[in-house]
Amino acid sequence: xxxxxxxxxxxxxxxxxKLSAKQQAVLQVSLTLFAxxxxxxxxxxxxxxxxxxxxxxxxxQFKTKEGILQAIVNPVLAHVVPMxxxxxxDELKTNDLNDLETFLQYAIQDRMMFAVENRLQIKVFAQExxxxxxxxxxxxxxxxxxxAGELGTALQRFKDRGELVDWPNxxxxxxxxxxxxxxxxxxxxFAPTADFDAAQASRDALxxxxxxxxxxx
Amino acid sequence: xxxxxxxxxxxxxxxxxKLSAKQQAVLQVSLTLFAxxxxxxxxxxxxxxxxxxxxxxxxxQFKTKEGILQAIVNPVLAHVVPMxxxxxxDELKTNDLNDLETFLQYAIQDRMMFAVENRLQIKVFAQExxxxxxxxxxxxxxxxxxxAGELGTALQRFKDRGELVDWPNxxxxxxxxxxxxxxxxxxxxFAPTADFDAAQASRDALxxxxxxxxxxx
Amino acid sequence: xxxxxxxxxxxxxxxxxKLSAKQQAVLQVSLTLFAxxxxxxxxxxxxxxxxxxxxxxxxxQFKTKEGILQAIVNPVLAHVVPMxxxxxxDELKTNDLNDLETFLQYAIQDRMMFAVENRLQIKVFAQExxxxxxxxxxxxxxxxxxxAGELGTALQRFKDRGELVDWPNxxxxxxxxxxxxxxxxxxxxFAPTADFDAAQASRDALxxxxxxxxxxx
Amino acid sequence: xxxxxxxxxxxxxxxxxKLSAKQQAVLQVSLTLFAxxxxxxxxxxxxxxxxxxxxxxxxxQFKTKEGILQAIVNPVLAHVVPMxxxxxxDELKTNDLNDLETFLQYAIQDRMMFAVENRLQIKVFAQExxxxxxxxxxxxxxxxxxxAGELGTALQRFKDRGELVDWPNxxxxxxxxxxxxxxxxxxxxFAPTADFDAAQASRDALxxxxxxxxxxx
DNA sequence: TATGAATGAGCATTCATTCAT
DNA sequence: CATGAATGAATGCTCATTCAT
Numbered sequence: 001x002x003x004x005x006x007x008x009x010x011x012x013x014x015x016x017x018k019l020s021a022k023q024q025a026v027l028q029v030s031l032t033l034f035a036x037x038x039x040x041x042x043x044x045x046x047x048x049x050x051x052x053x054x055x056x057x058x059x060x061q062f063k064t065k066e067g068i069l070q071a072i073v074n075p076v077l078a079h080v081v082p083m084x085x086x087x088x089x090d091e092l093k094t095n096d097l098n099d100l101e102t103f104l105q106y107a108i109q110d111r112m113m114f115a116v117e118n119r120l121q122i123k124v125f126a127q128e129x130x131x132x133x134x135x136x137x138x139x140x141x142x143x144x145x146x147x148a149g150e151l152g153t154a155l156q157r158f159k160d161r162g163e164l165v166d167w168p169n170x171x172x173x174x175x176x177x178x179x180x181x182x183x184x185x186x187x188x189x190f191a192p193t194a195d196f197d198a199a200q201a202s203r204d205a206l207x208x209x210x211x212x213x214x215x216x217x
Numbered sequence: 218x219x220x221x222x223x224x225x226x227x228x229x230x231x232x233x234x235k236l237s238a239k240q241q242a243v244l245q246v247s248l249t250l251f252a253x254x255x256x257x258x259x260x261x262x263x264x265x266x267x268x269x270x271x272x273x274x275x276x277x278q279f280k281t282k283e284g285i286l287q288a289i290v291n292p293v294l295a296h297v298v299p300m301x302x303x304x305x306x307d308e309l310k311t312n313d314l315n316d317l318e319t320f321l322q323y324a325i326q327d328r329m330m331f332a333v334e335n336r337l338q339i340k341v342f343a344q345e346x347x348x349x350x351x352x353x354x355x356x357x358x359x360x361x362x363x364x365a366g367e368l369g370t371a372l373q374r375f376k377d378r379g380e381l382v383d384w385p386n387x388x389x390x391x392x393x394x395x396x397x398x399x400x401x402x403x404x405x406x407f408a409p410t411a412d413f414d415a416a417q418a419s420r421d422a423l424x425x426x427x428x429x430x431x432x433x434x
Numbered sequence: 435x436x437x438x439x440x441x442x443x444x445x446x447x448x449x450x451x452k453l454s455a456k457q458q459a460v461l462q463v464s465l466t467l468f469a470x471x472x473x474x475x476x477x478x479x480x481x482x483x484x485x486x487x488x489x490x491x492x493x494x495q496f497k498t499k500e501g502i503l504q505a506i507v508n509p510v511l512a513h514v515v516p517m518x519x520x521x522x523x524d525e526l527k528t529n530d531l532n533d534l535e536t537f538l539q540y541a542i543q544d545r546m547m548f549a550v551e552n553r554l555q556i557k558v559f560a561q562e563x564x565x566x567x568x569x570x571x572x573x574x575x576x577x578x579x580x581x582a583g584e585l586g587t588a589l590q591r592f593k594d595r596g597e598l599v600d601w602p603n604x605x606x607x608x609x610x611x612x613x614x615x616x617x618x619x620x621x622x623x624f625a626p627t628a629d630f631d632a633a634q635a636s637r638d639a640l641x642x643x644x645x646x647x648x649x650x651x
Numbered sequence: 652x653x654x655x656x657x658x659x660x661x662x663x664x665x666x667x668x669k670l671s672a673k674q675q676a677v678l679q680v681s682l683t684l685f686a687x688x689x690x691x692x693x694x695x696x697x698x699x700x701x702x703x704x705x706x707x708x709x710x711x712q713f714k715t716k717e718g719i720l721q722a723i724v725n726p727v728l729a730h731v732v733p734m735x736x737x738x739x740x741d742e743l744k745t746n747d748l749n750d751l752e753t754f755l756q757y758a759i760q761d762r763m764m765f766a767v768e769n770r771l772q773i774k775v776f777a778q779e780x781x782x783x784x785x786x787x788x789x790x791x792x793x794x795x796x797x798x799a800g801e802l803g804t805a806l807q808r809f810k811d812r813g814e815l816v817d818w819p820n821x822x823x824x825x826x827x828x829x830x831x832x833x834x835x836x837x838x839x840x841f842a843p844t845a846d847f848d849a850a851q852a853s854r855d856a857l858x859x860x861x862x863x864x865x866x867x868x
Numbered sequence: 869t870a871t872g873a874a875t876g877a878g879c880a881t882t883c884a885t886t887c888a889t
Numbered sequence: 890c891a892t893g894a895a896t897g898a899a900t901g902c903t904c905a906t907t908c909a910t
Contacts, residue, residue, distance in 0.1 A: 212429025
């Protein structure tokens with residue numbers, strides 16, 4: 001199993017933008033620094049130095065420090081998030097996941113690895129979401145589109161087959177996400193313990209969810 | 218159902234300390250300001266003004282801005298958290314919660330209300346936890362003590378009666394917390410939607426958990 | 435009565451220069467912006483944007499921001515000021531101003547209207563004069579040439595006829611200018627009051643000057 | 652003849668304020684620097700260095716650079732200007748100036764010396780007036796009060812005795828000020844020529860004004 | 869000739885912290 | 890214990906100017 005690297009996808013997105021190499025560097029190092037130290041604890045001179053550009057260059061393009069964050073957040077929302085979502089859905093389709101258990105096993109492990117792999121980037125976004133409701137709204141809309149679309153179709157098929165409880169899809173997704181998050185959020189936000197066993201965690205989560213989401217008898 | 222106010226408990230704890238009234242005021246307004254705007258975006262002069270003290274007073278006792286945070290976090294960890302835990306466990310005992318469903322119903326609703334009620338304070342702590350591993354360790358230890366103690370006893374009783382799946386207590390608690398968190402974390406960190414229906418959320422969560430944590434047949 | 439527009443004359447002067455259209459645009463918008471906000475409060479990027487040229491273009495020709503000012507001031511001193519002076523003197527000759535009163539009446543009203551009409555441009559020059567002694571020297575020289583030339587001849591004729599006090603011409607001009615300035619300077623530098631009545635002001639000023647400059651009995 | 656020093660009066664005013672010695676120093680050197688180089692060309696670090704204080708001190712009290720200017724302008728308008736006006740009027744009364752000529756001679760020479768003496772301070776105020784209409788309004792009101800009060804009374808007495816033309820007092824004052832200004836404004840704003848002969852200028856101005864303001868026969 | 873990305877010194881301002889009173 | 894004036898390093902940002910294309 002091979003999960004996307006948000007950092008890589010972000011770089012690709014930047015490469016397609018009309019930003020100069022130096023300005024791309026600013027955004028790349030900003031993402032890293034914001035992830036490592038937080039937005040408020042990263043100074044613009046630090047960014048300039050790390051990107052190998054002058055302080056003037058940073059502001060010439062992005063106007064304000066907040067503007068740098070926007071210049072990261074917007075393309076991620078517009079391009080990286082959809083790419084990640086599409087690849088995830090594609091993998092679900094490609095991998096011949098016929099019964100719910102196989103489906104969930106794959107999905108859970110995949111997202112768990114994705115979360116761990118992209119810890120720092122998720123942290124930046126989560127922190128920014130707590131101040132910027134627009135991001136929350138955008139991501140919510142994208143999630144709802146997914147649930148109303150392909151993901152919903154898949155869930156419905158499992159319901160029809162009597163493998164999945166007949167709850168609204170958003171409620172089912174809430175428990176899926178919540179359960180996965182109960183494993184990965186501590187890794188992301190608190191001590192990232194070296195001994196985190198994603199495979200075991202996936203099995204455990206699957207076990208729990210297969211019970212919790214089984215159809216009522 | 219009547220949940221603790223962390224703010225109130227914190228004030229009581231301060232009242233028992235040997236801090237002067239002015240210094241108590243500093244800590245109280247700091248907690249509020251940190252919650253509202255974040256630690257980094259709150260200046261010490263802002264604290265001084267809001268507390269009605271001079272700028273010197275803020276530092277006389279607490280040495281540094283970080284020291285103010287510690288002077289909040291430490292008593293909360295040392296006194297407020299135990300009081301909250303004790304009251305929670307006491308309520309669980311007092312309320313004649315004999316079967317698992319009744320027990321979980323109460324516990325879930327109680328903690329959900331607690332979380333919503335103390336949103337801002339939880340936010341301060343969560344943010345501080347993401348940079349201070351000590352707090353994580355301390356809270357982890359307290360949680361483990363709970364699970365090893367009274368809470369574990371209660372869970373064991375349900376297991377013995379065949380009402381609860383025979384998983385390690387920490388795993389069970391993880392799913393309990395994760396499921397409740399899937400409802401309250403968005404309220405705490407992102408848009409606190411006015412129409413959040415804690416009662417309905419509690420029923421839904423209970424429903425899910427009762428299935429997920431049912432013993433294997 | 436129809437007074438010169440410094441702005442128009444300046445444009446004509448530019449049109450005769452070997453400057454490209456873009457560079458002419460730079461000087462034109464610079465004059466306007468300097469007048470509106472002052473030299474120090476006008477940035478070169480602001481000029482570039484307003485002129486519709488790149489930032490590089492601004493400096494390609496004029497080297498420094500101060501150079502832009504010089505490129506405005508010099509042609510104005512070299513061409514616009516002489517044109518204004520010549521036209522003024524020509525009008526004085528053309529209009530059959532035989533006696534002092536008619537002469538002064540015309541001159542005062544004409545210059546008052548000129549000052550009000552070209553308020554902003556005068557302001558730029560006045561501000562620049564207070565830091566650049568060269569302009570003062572140049573303008574002084576031009577004034578002296580006028581007084582030594584045609585204007586002096588006219589004044590002398592009035593003296594010879596016994597209509598004008600026998601003071602040095604520069605002294606007479608000082609009072610003429612000072613009296614007109616006592617009306618127009620407040621308009622130029624402070625609140626430009628909408629209700630300024632140039633005709634009435636001219637009559638009053640004339641009245642006063644006819645007394646003050648009458649020959650001793 | 653001994654004219655007020657605005658600088659001295661300003662210092663006295665500051666001494667009566669509740670500003671600390673360092674903050675008074677900030678205002679004093681600011682007044683000087685603003686006069687010498689203009690507001691925009693004076694940096695706050697320059698002010699701090701010249702005042703012998705840290706940059707923080709400058710802003711602790713005055714919040715913004717504009718705030719420094721206000722902290723100079725306001726006390727001058729509130730205290731220095733009235734003191735200057737009062738002293739001027741007192742001197743006019745004390746000096747037994749019975750006929751118009753003696754009166755004007757004294758007044759003209761006194762104000763001319765005052766203007767030359769306080770060149771730099773007048774420059775600061777004039778520059779600030781061209782951006783801040785409030786100052787213009789305040790000074791206008793004070794001038795009108797003077798003209799409606801003691802100064803008006805004096806002028807009326809000369810009118811009654813047939814020594815002074817029967818024009819509105821404001822008009823008479825306009826010519827007085829304008830004529831004096833025609834001598835001193837060039838000194839203040841342009842090259843302050845070393846050879847300026849205030850005594851001679853006063854005599855000339857008096858001569859002109861005595862003619863211009865003589866009553867109609 | 870014109871462009872516009874890049875520069876880096878400089879600016880106004882903020883901030884946590886100190887210390888004499 | 891409390892004050893608040895004073896500090897000076899650091900911050901986000903602007904600006905005139907340069908230079909490769």
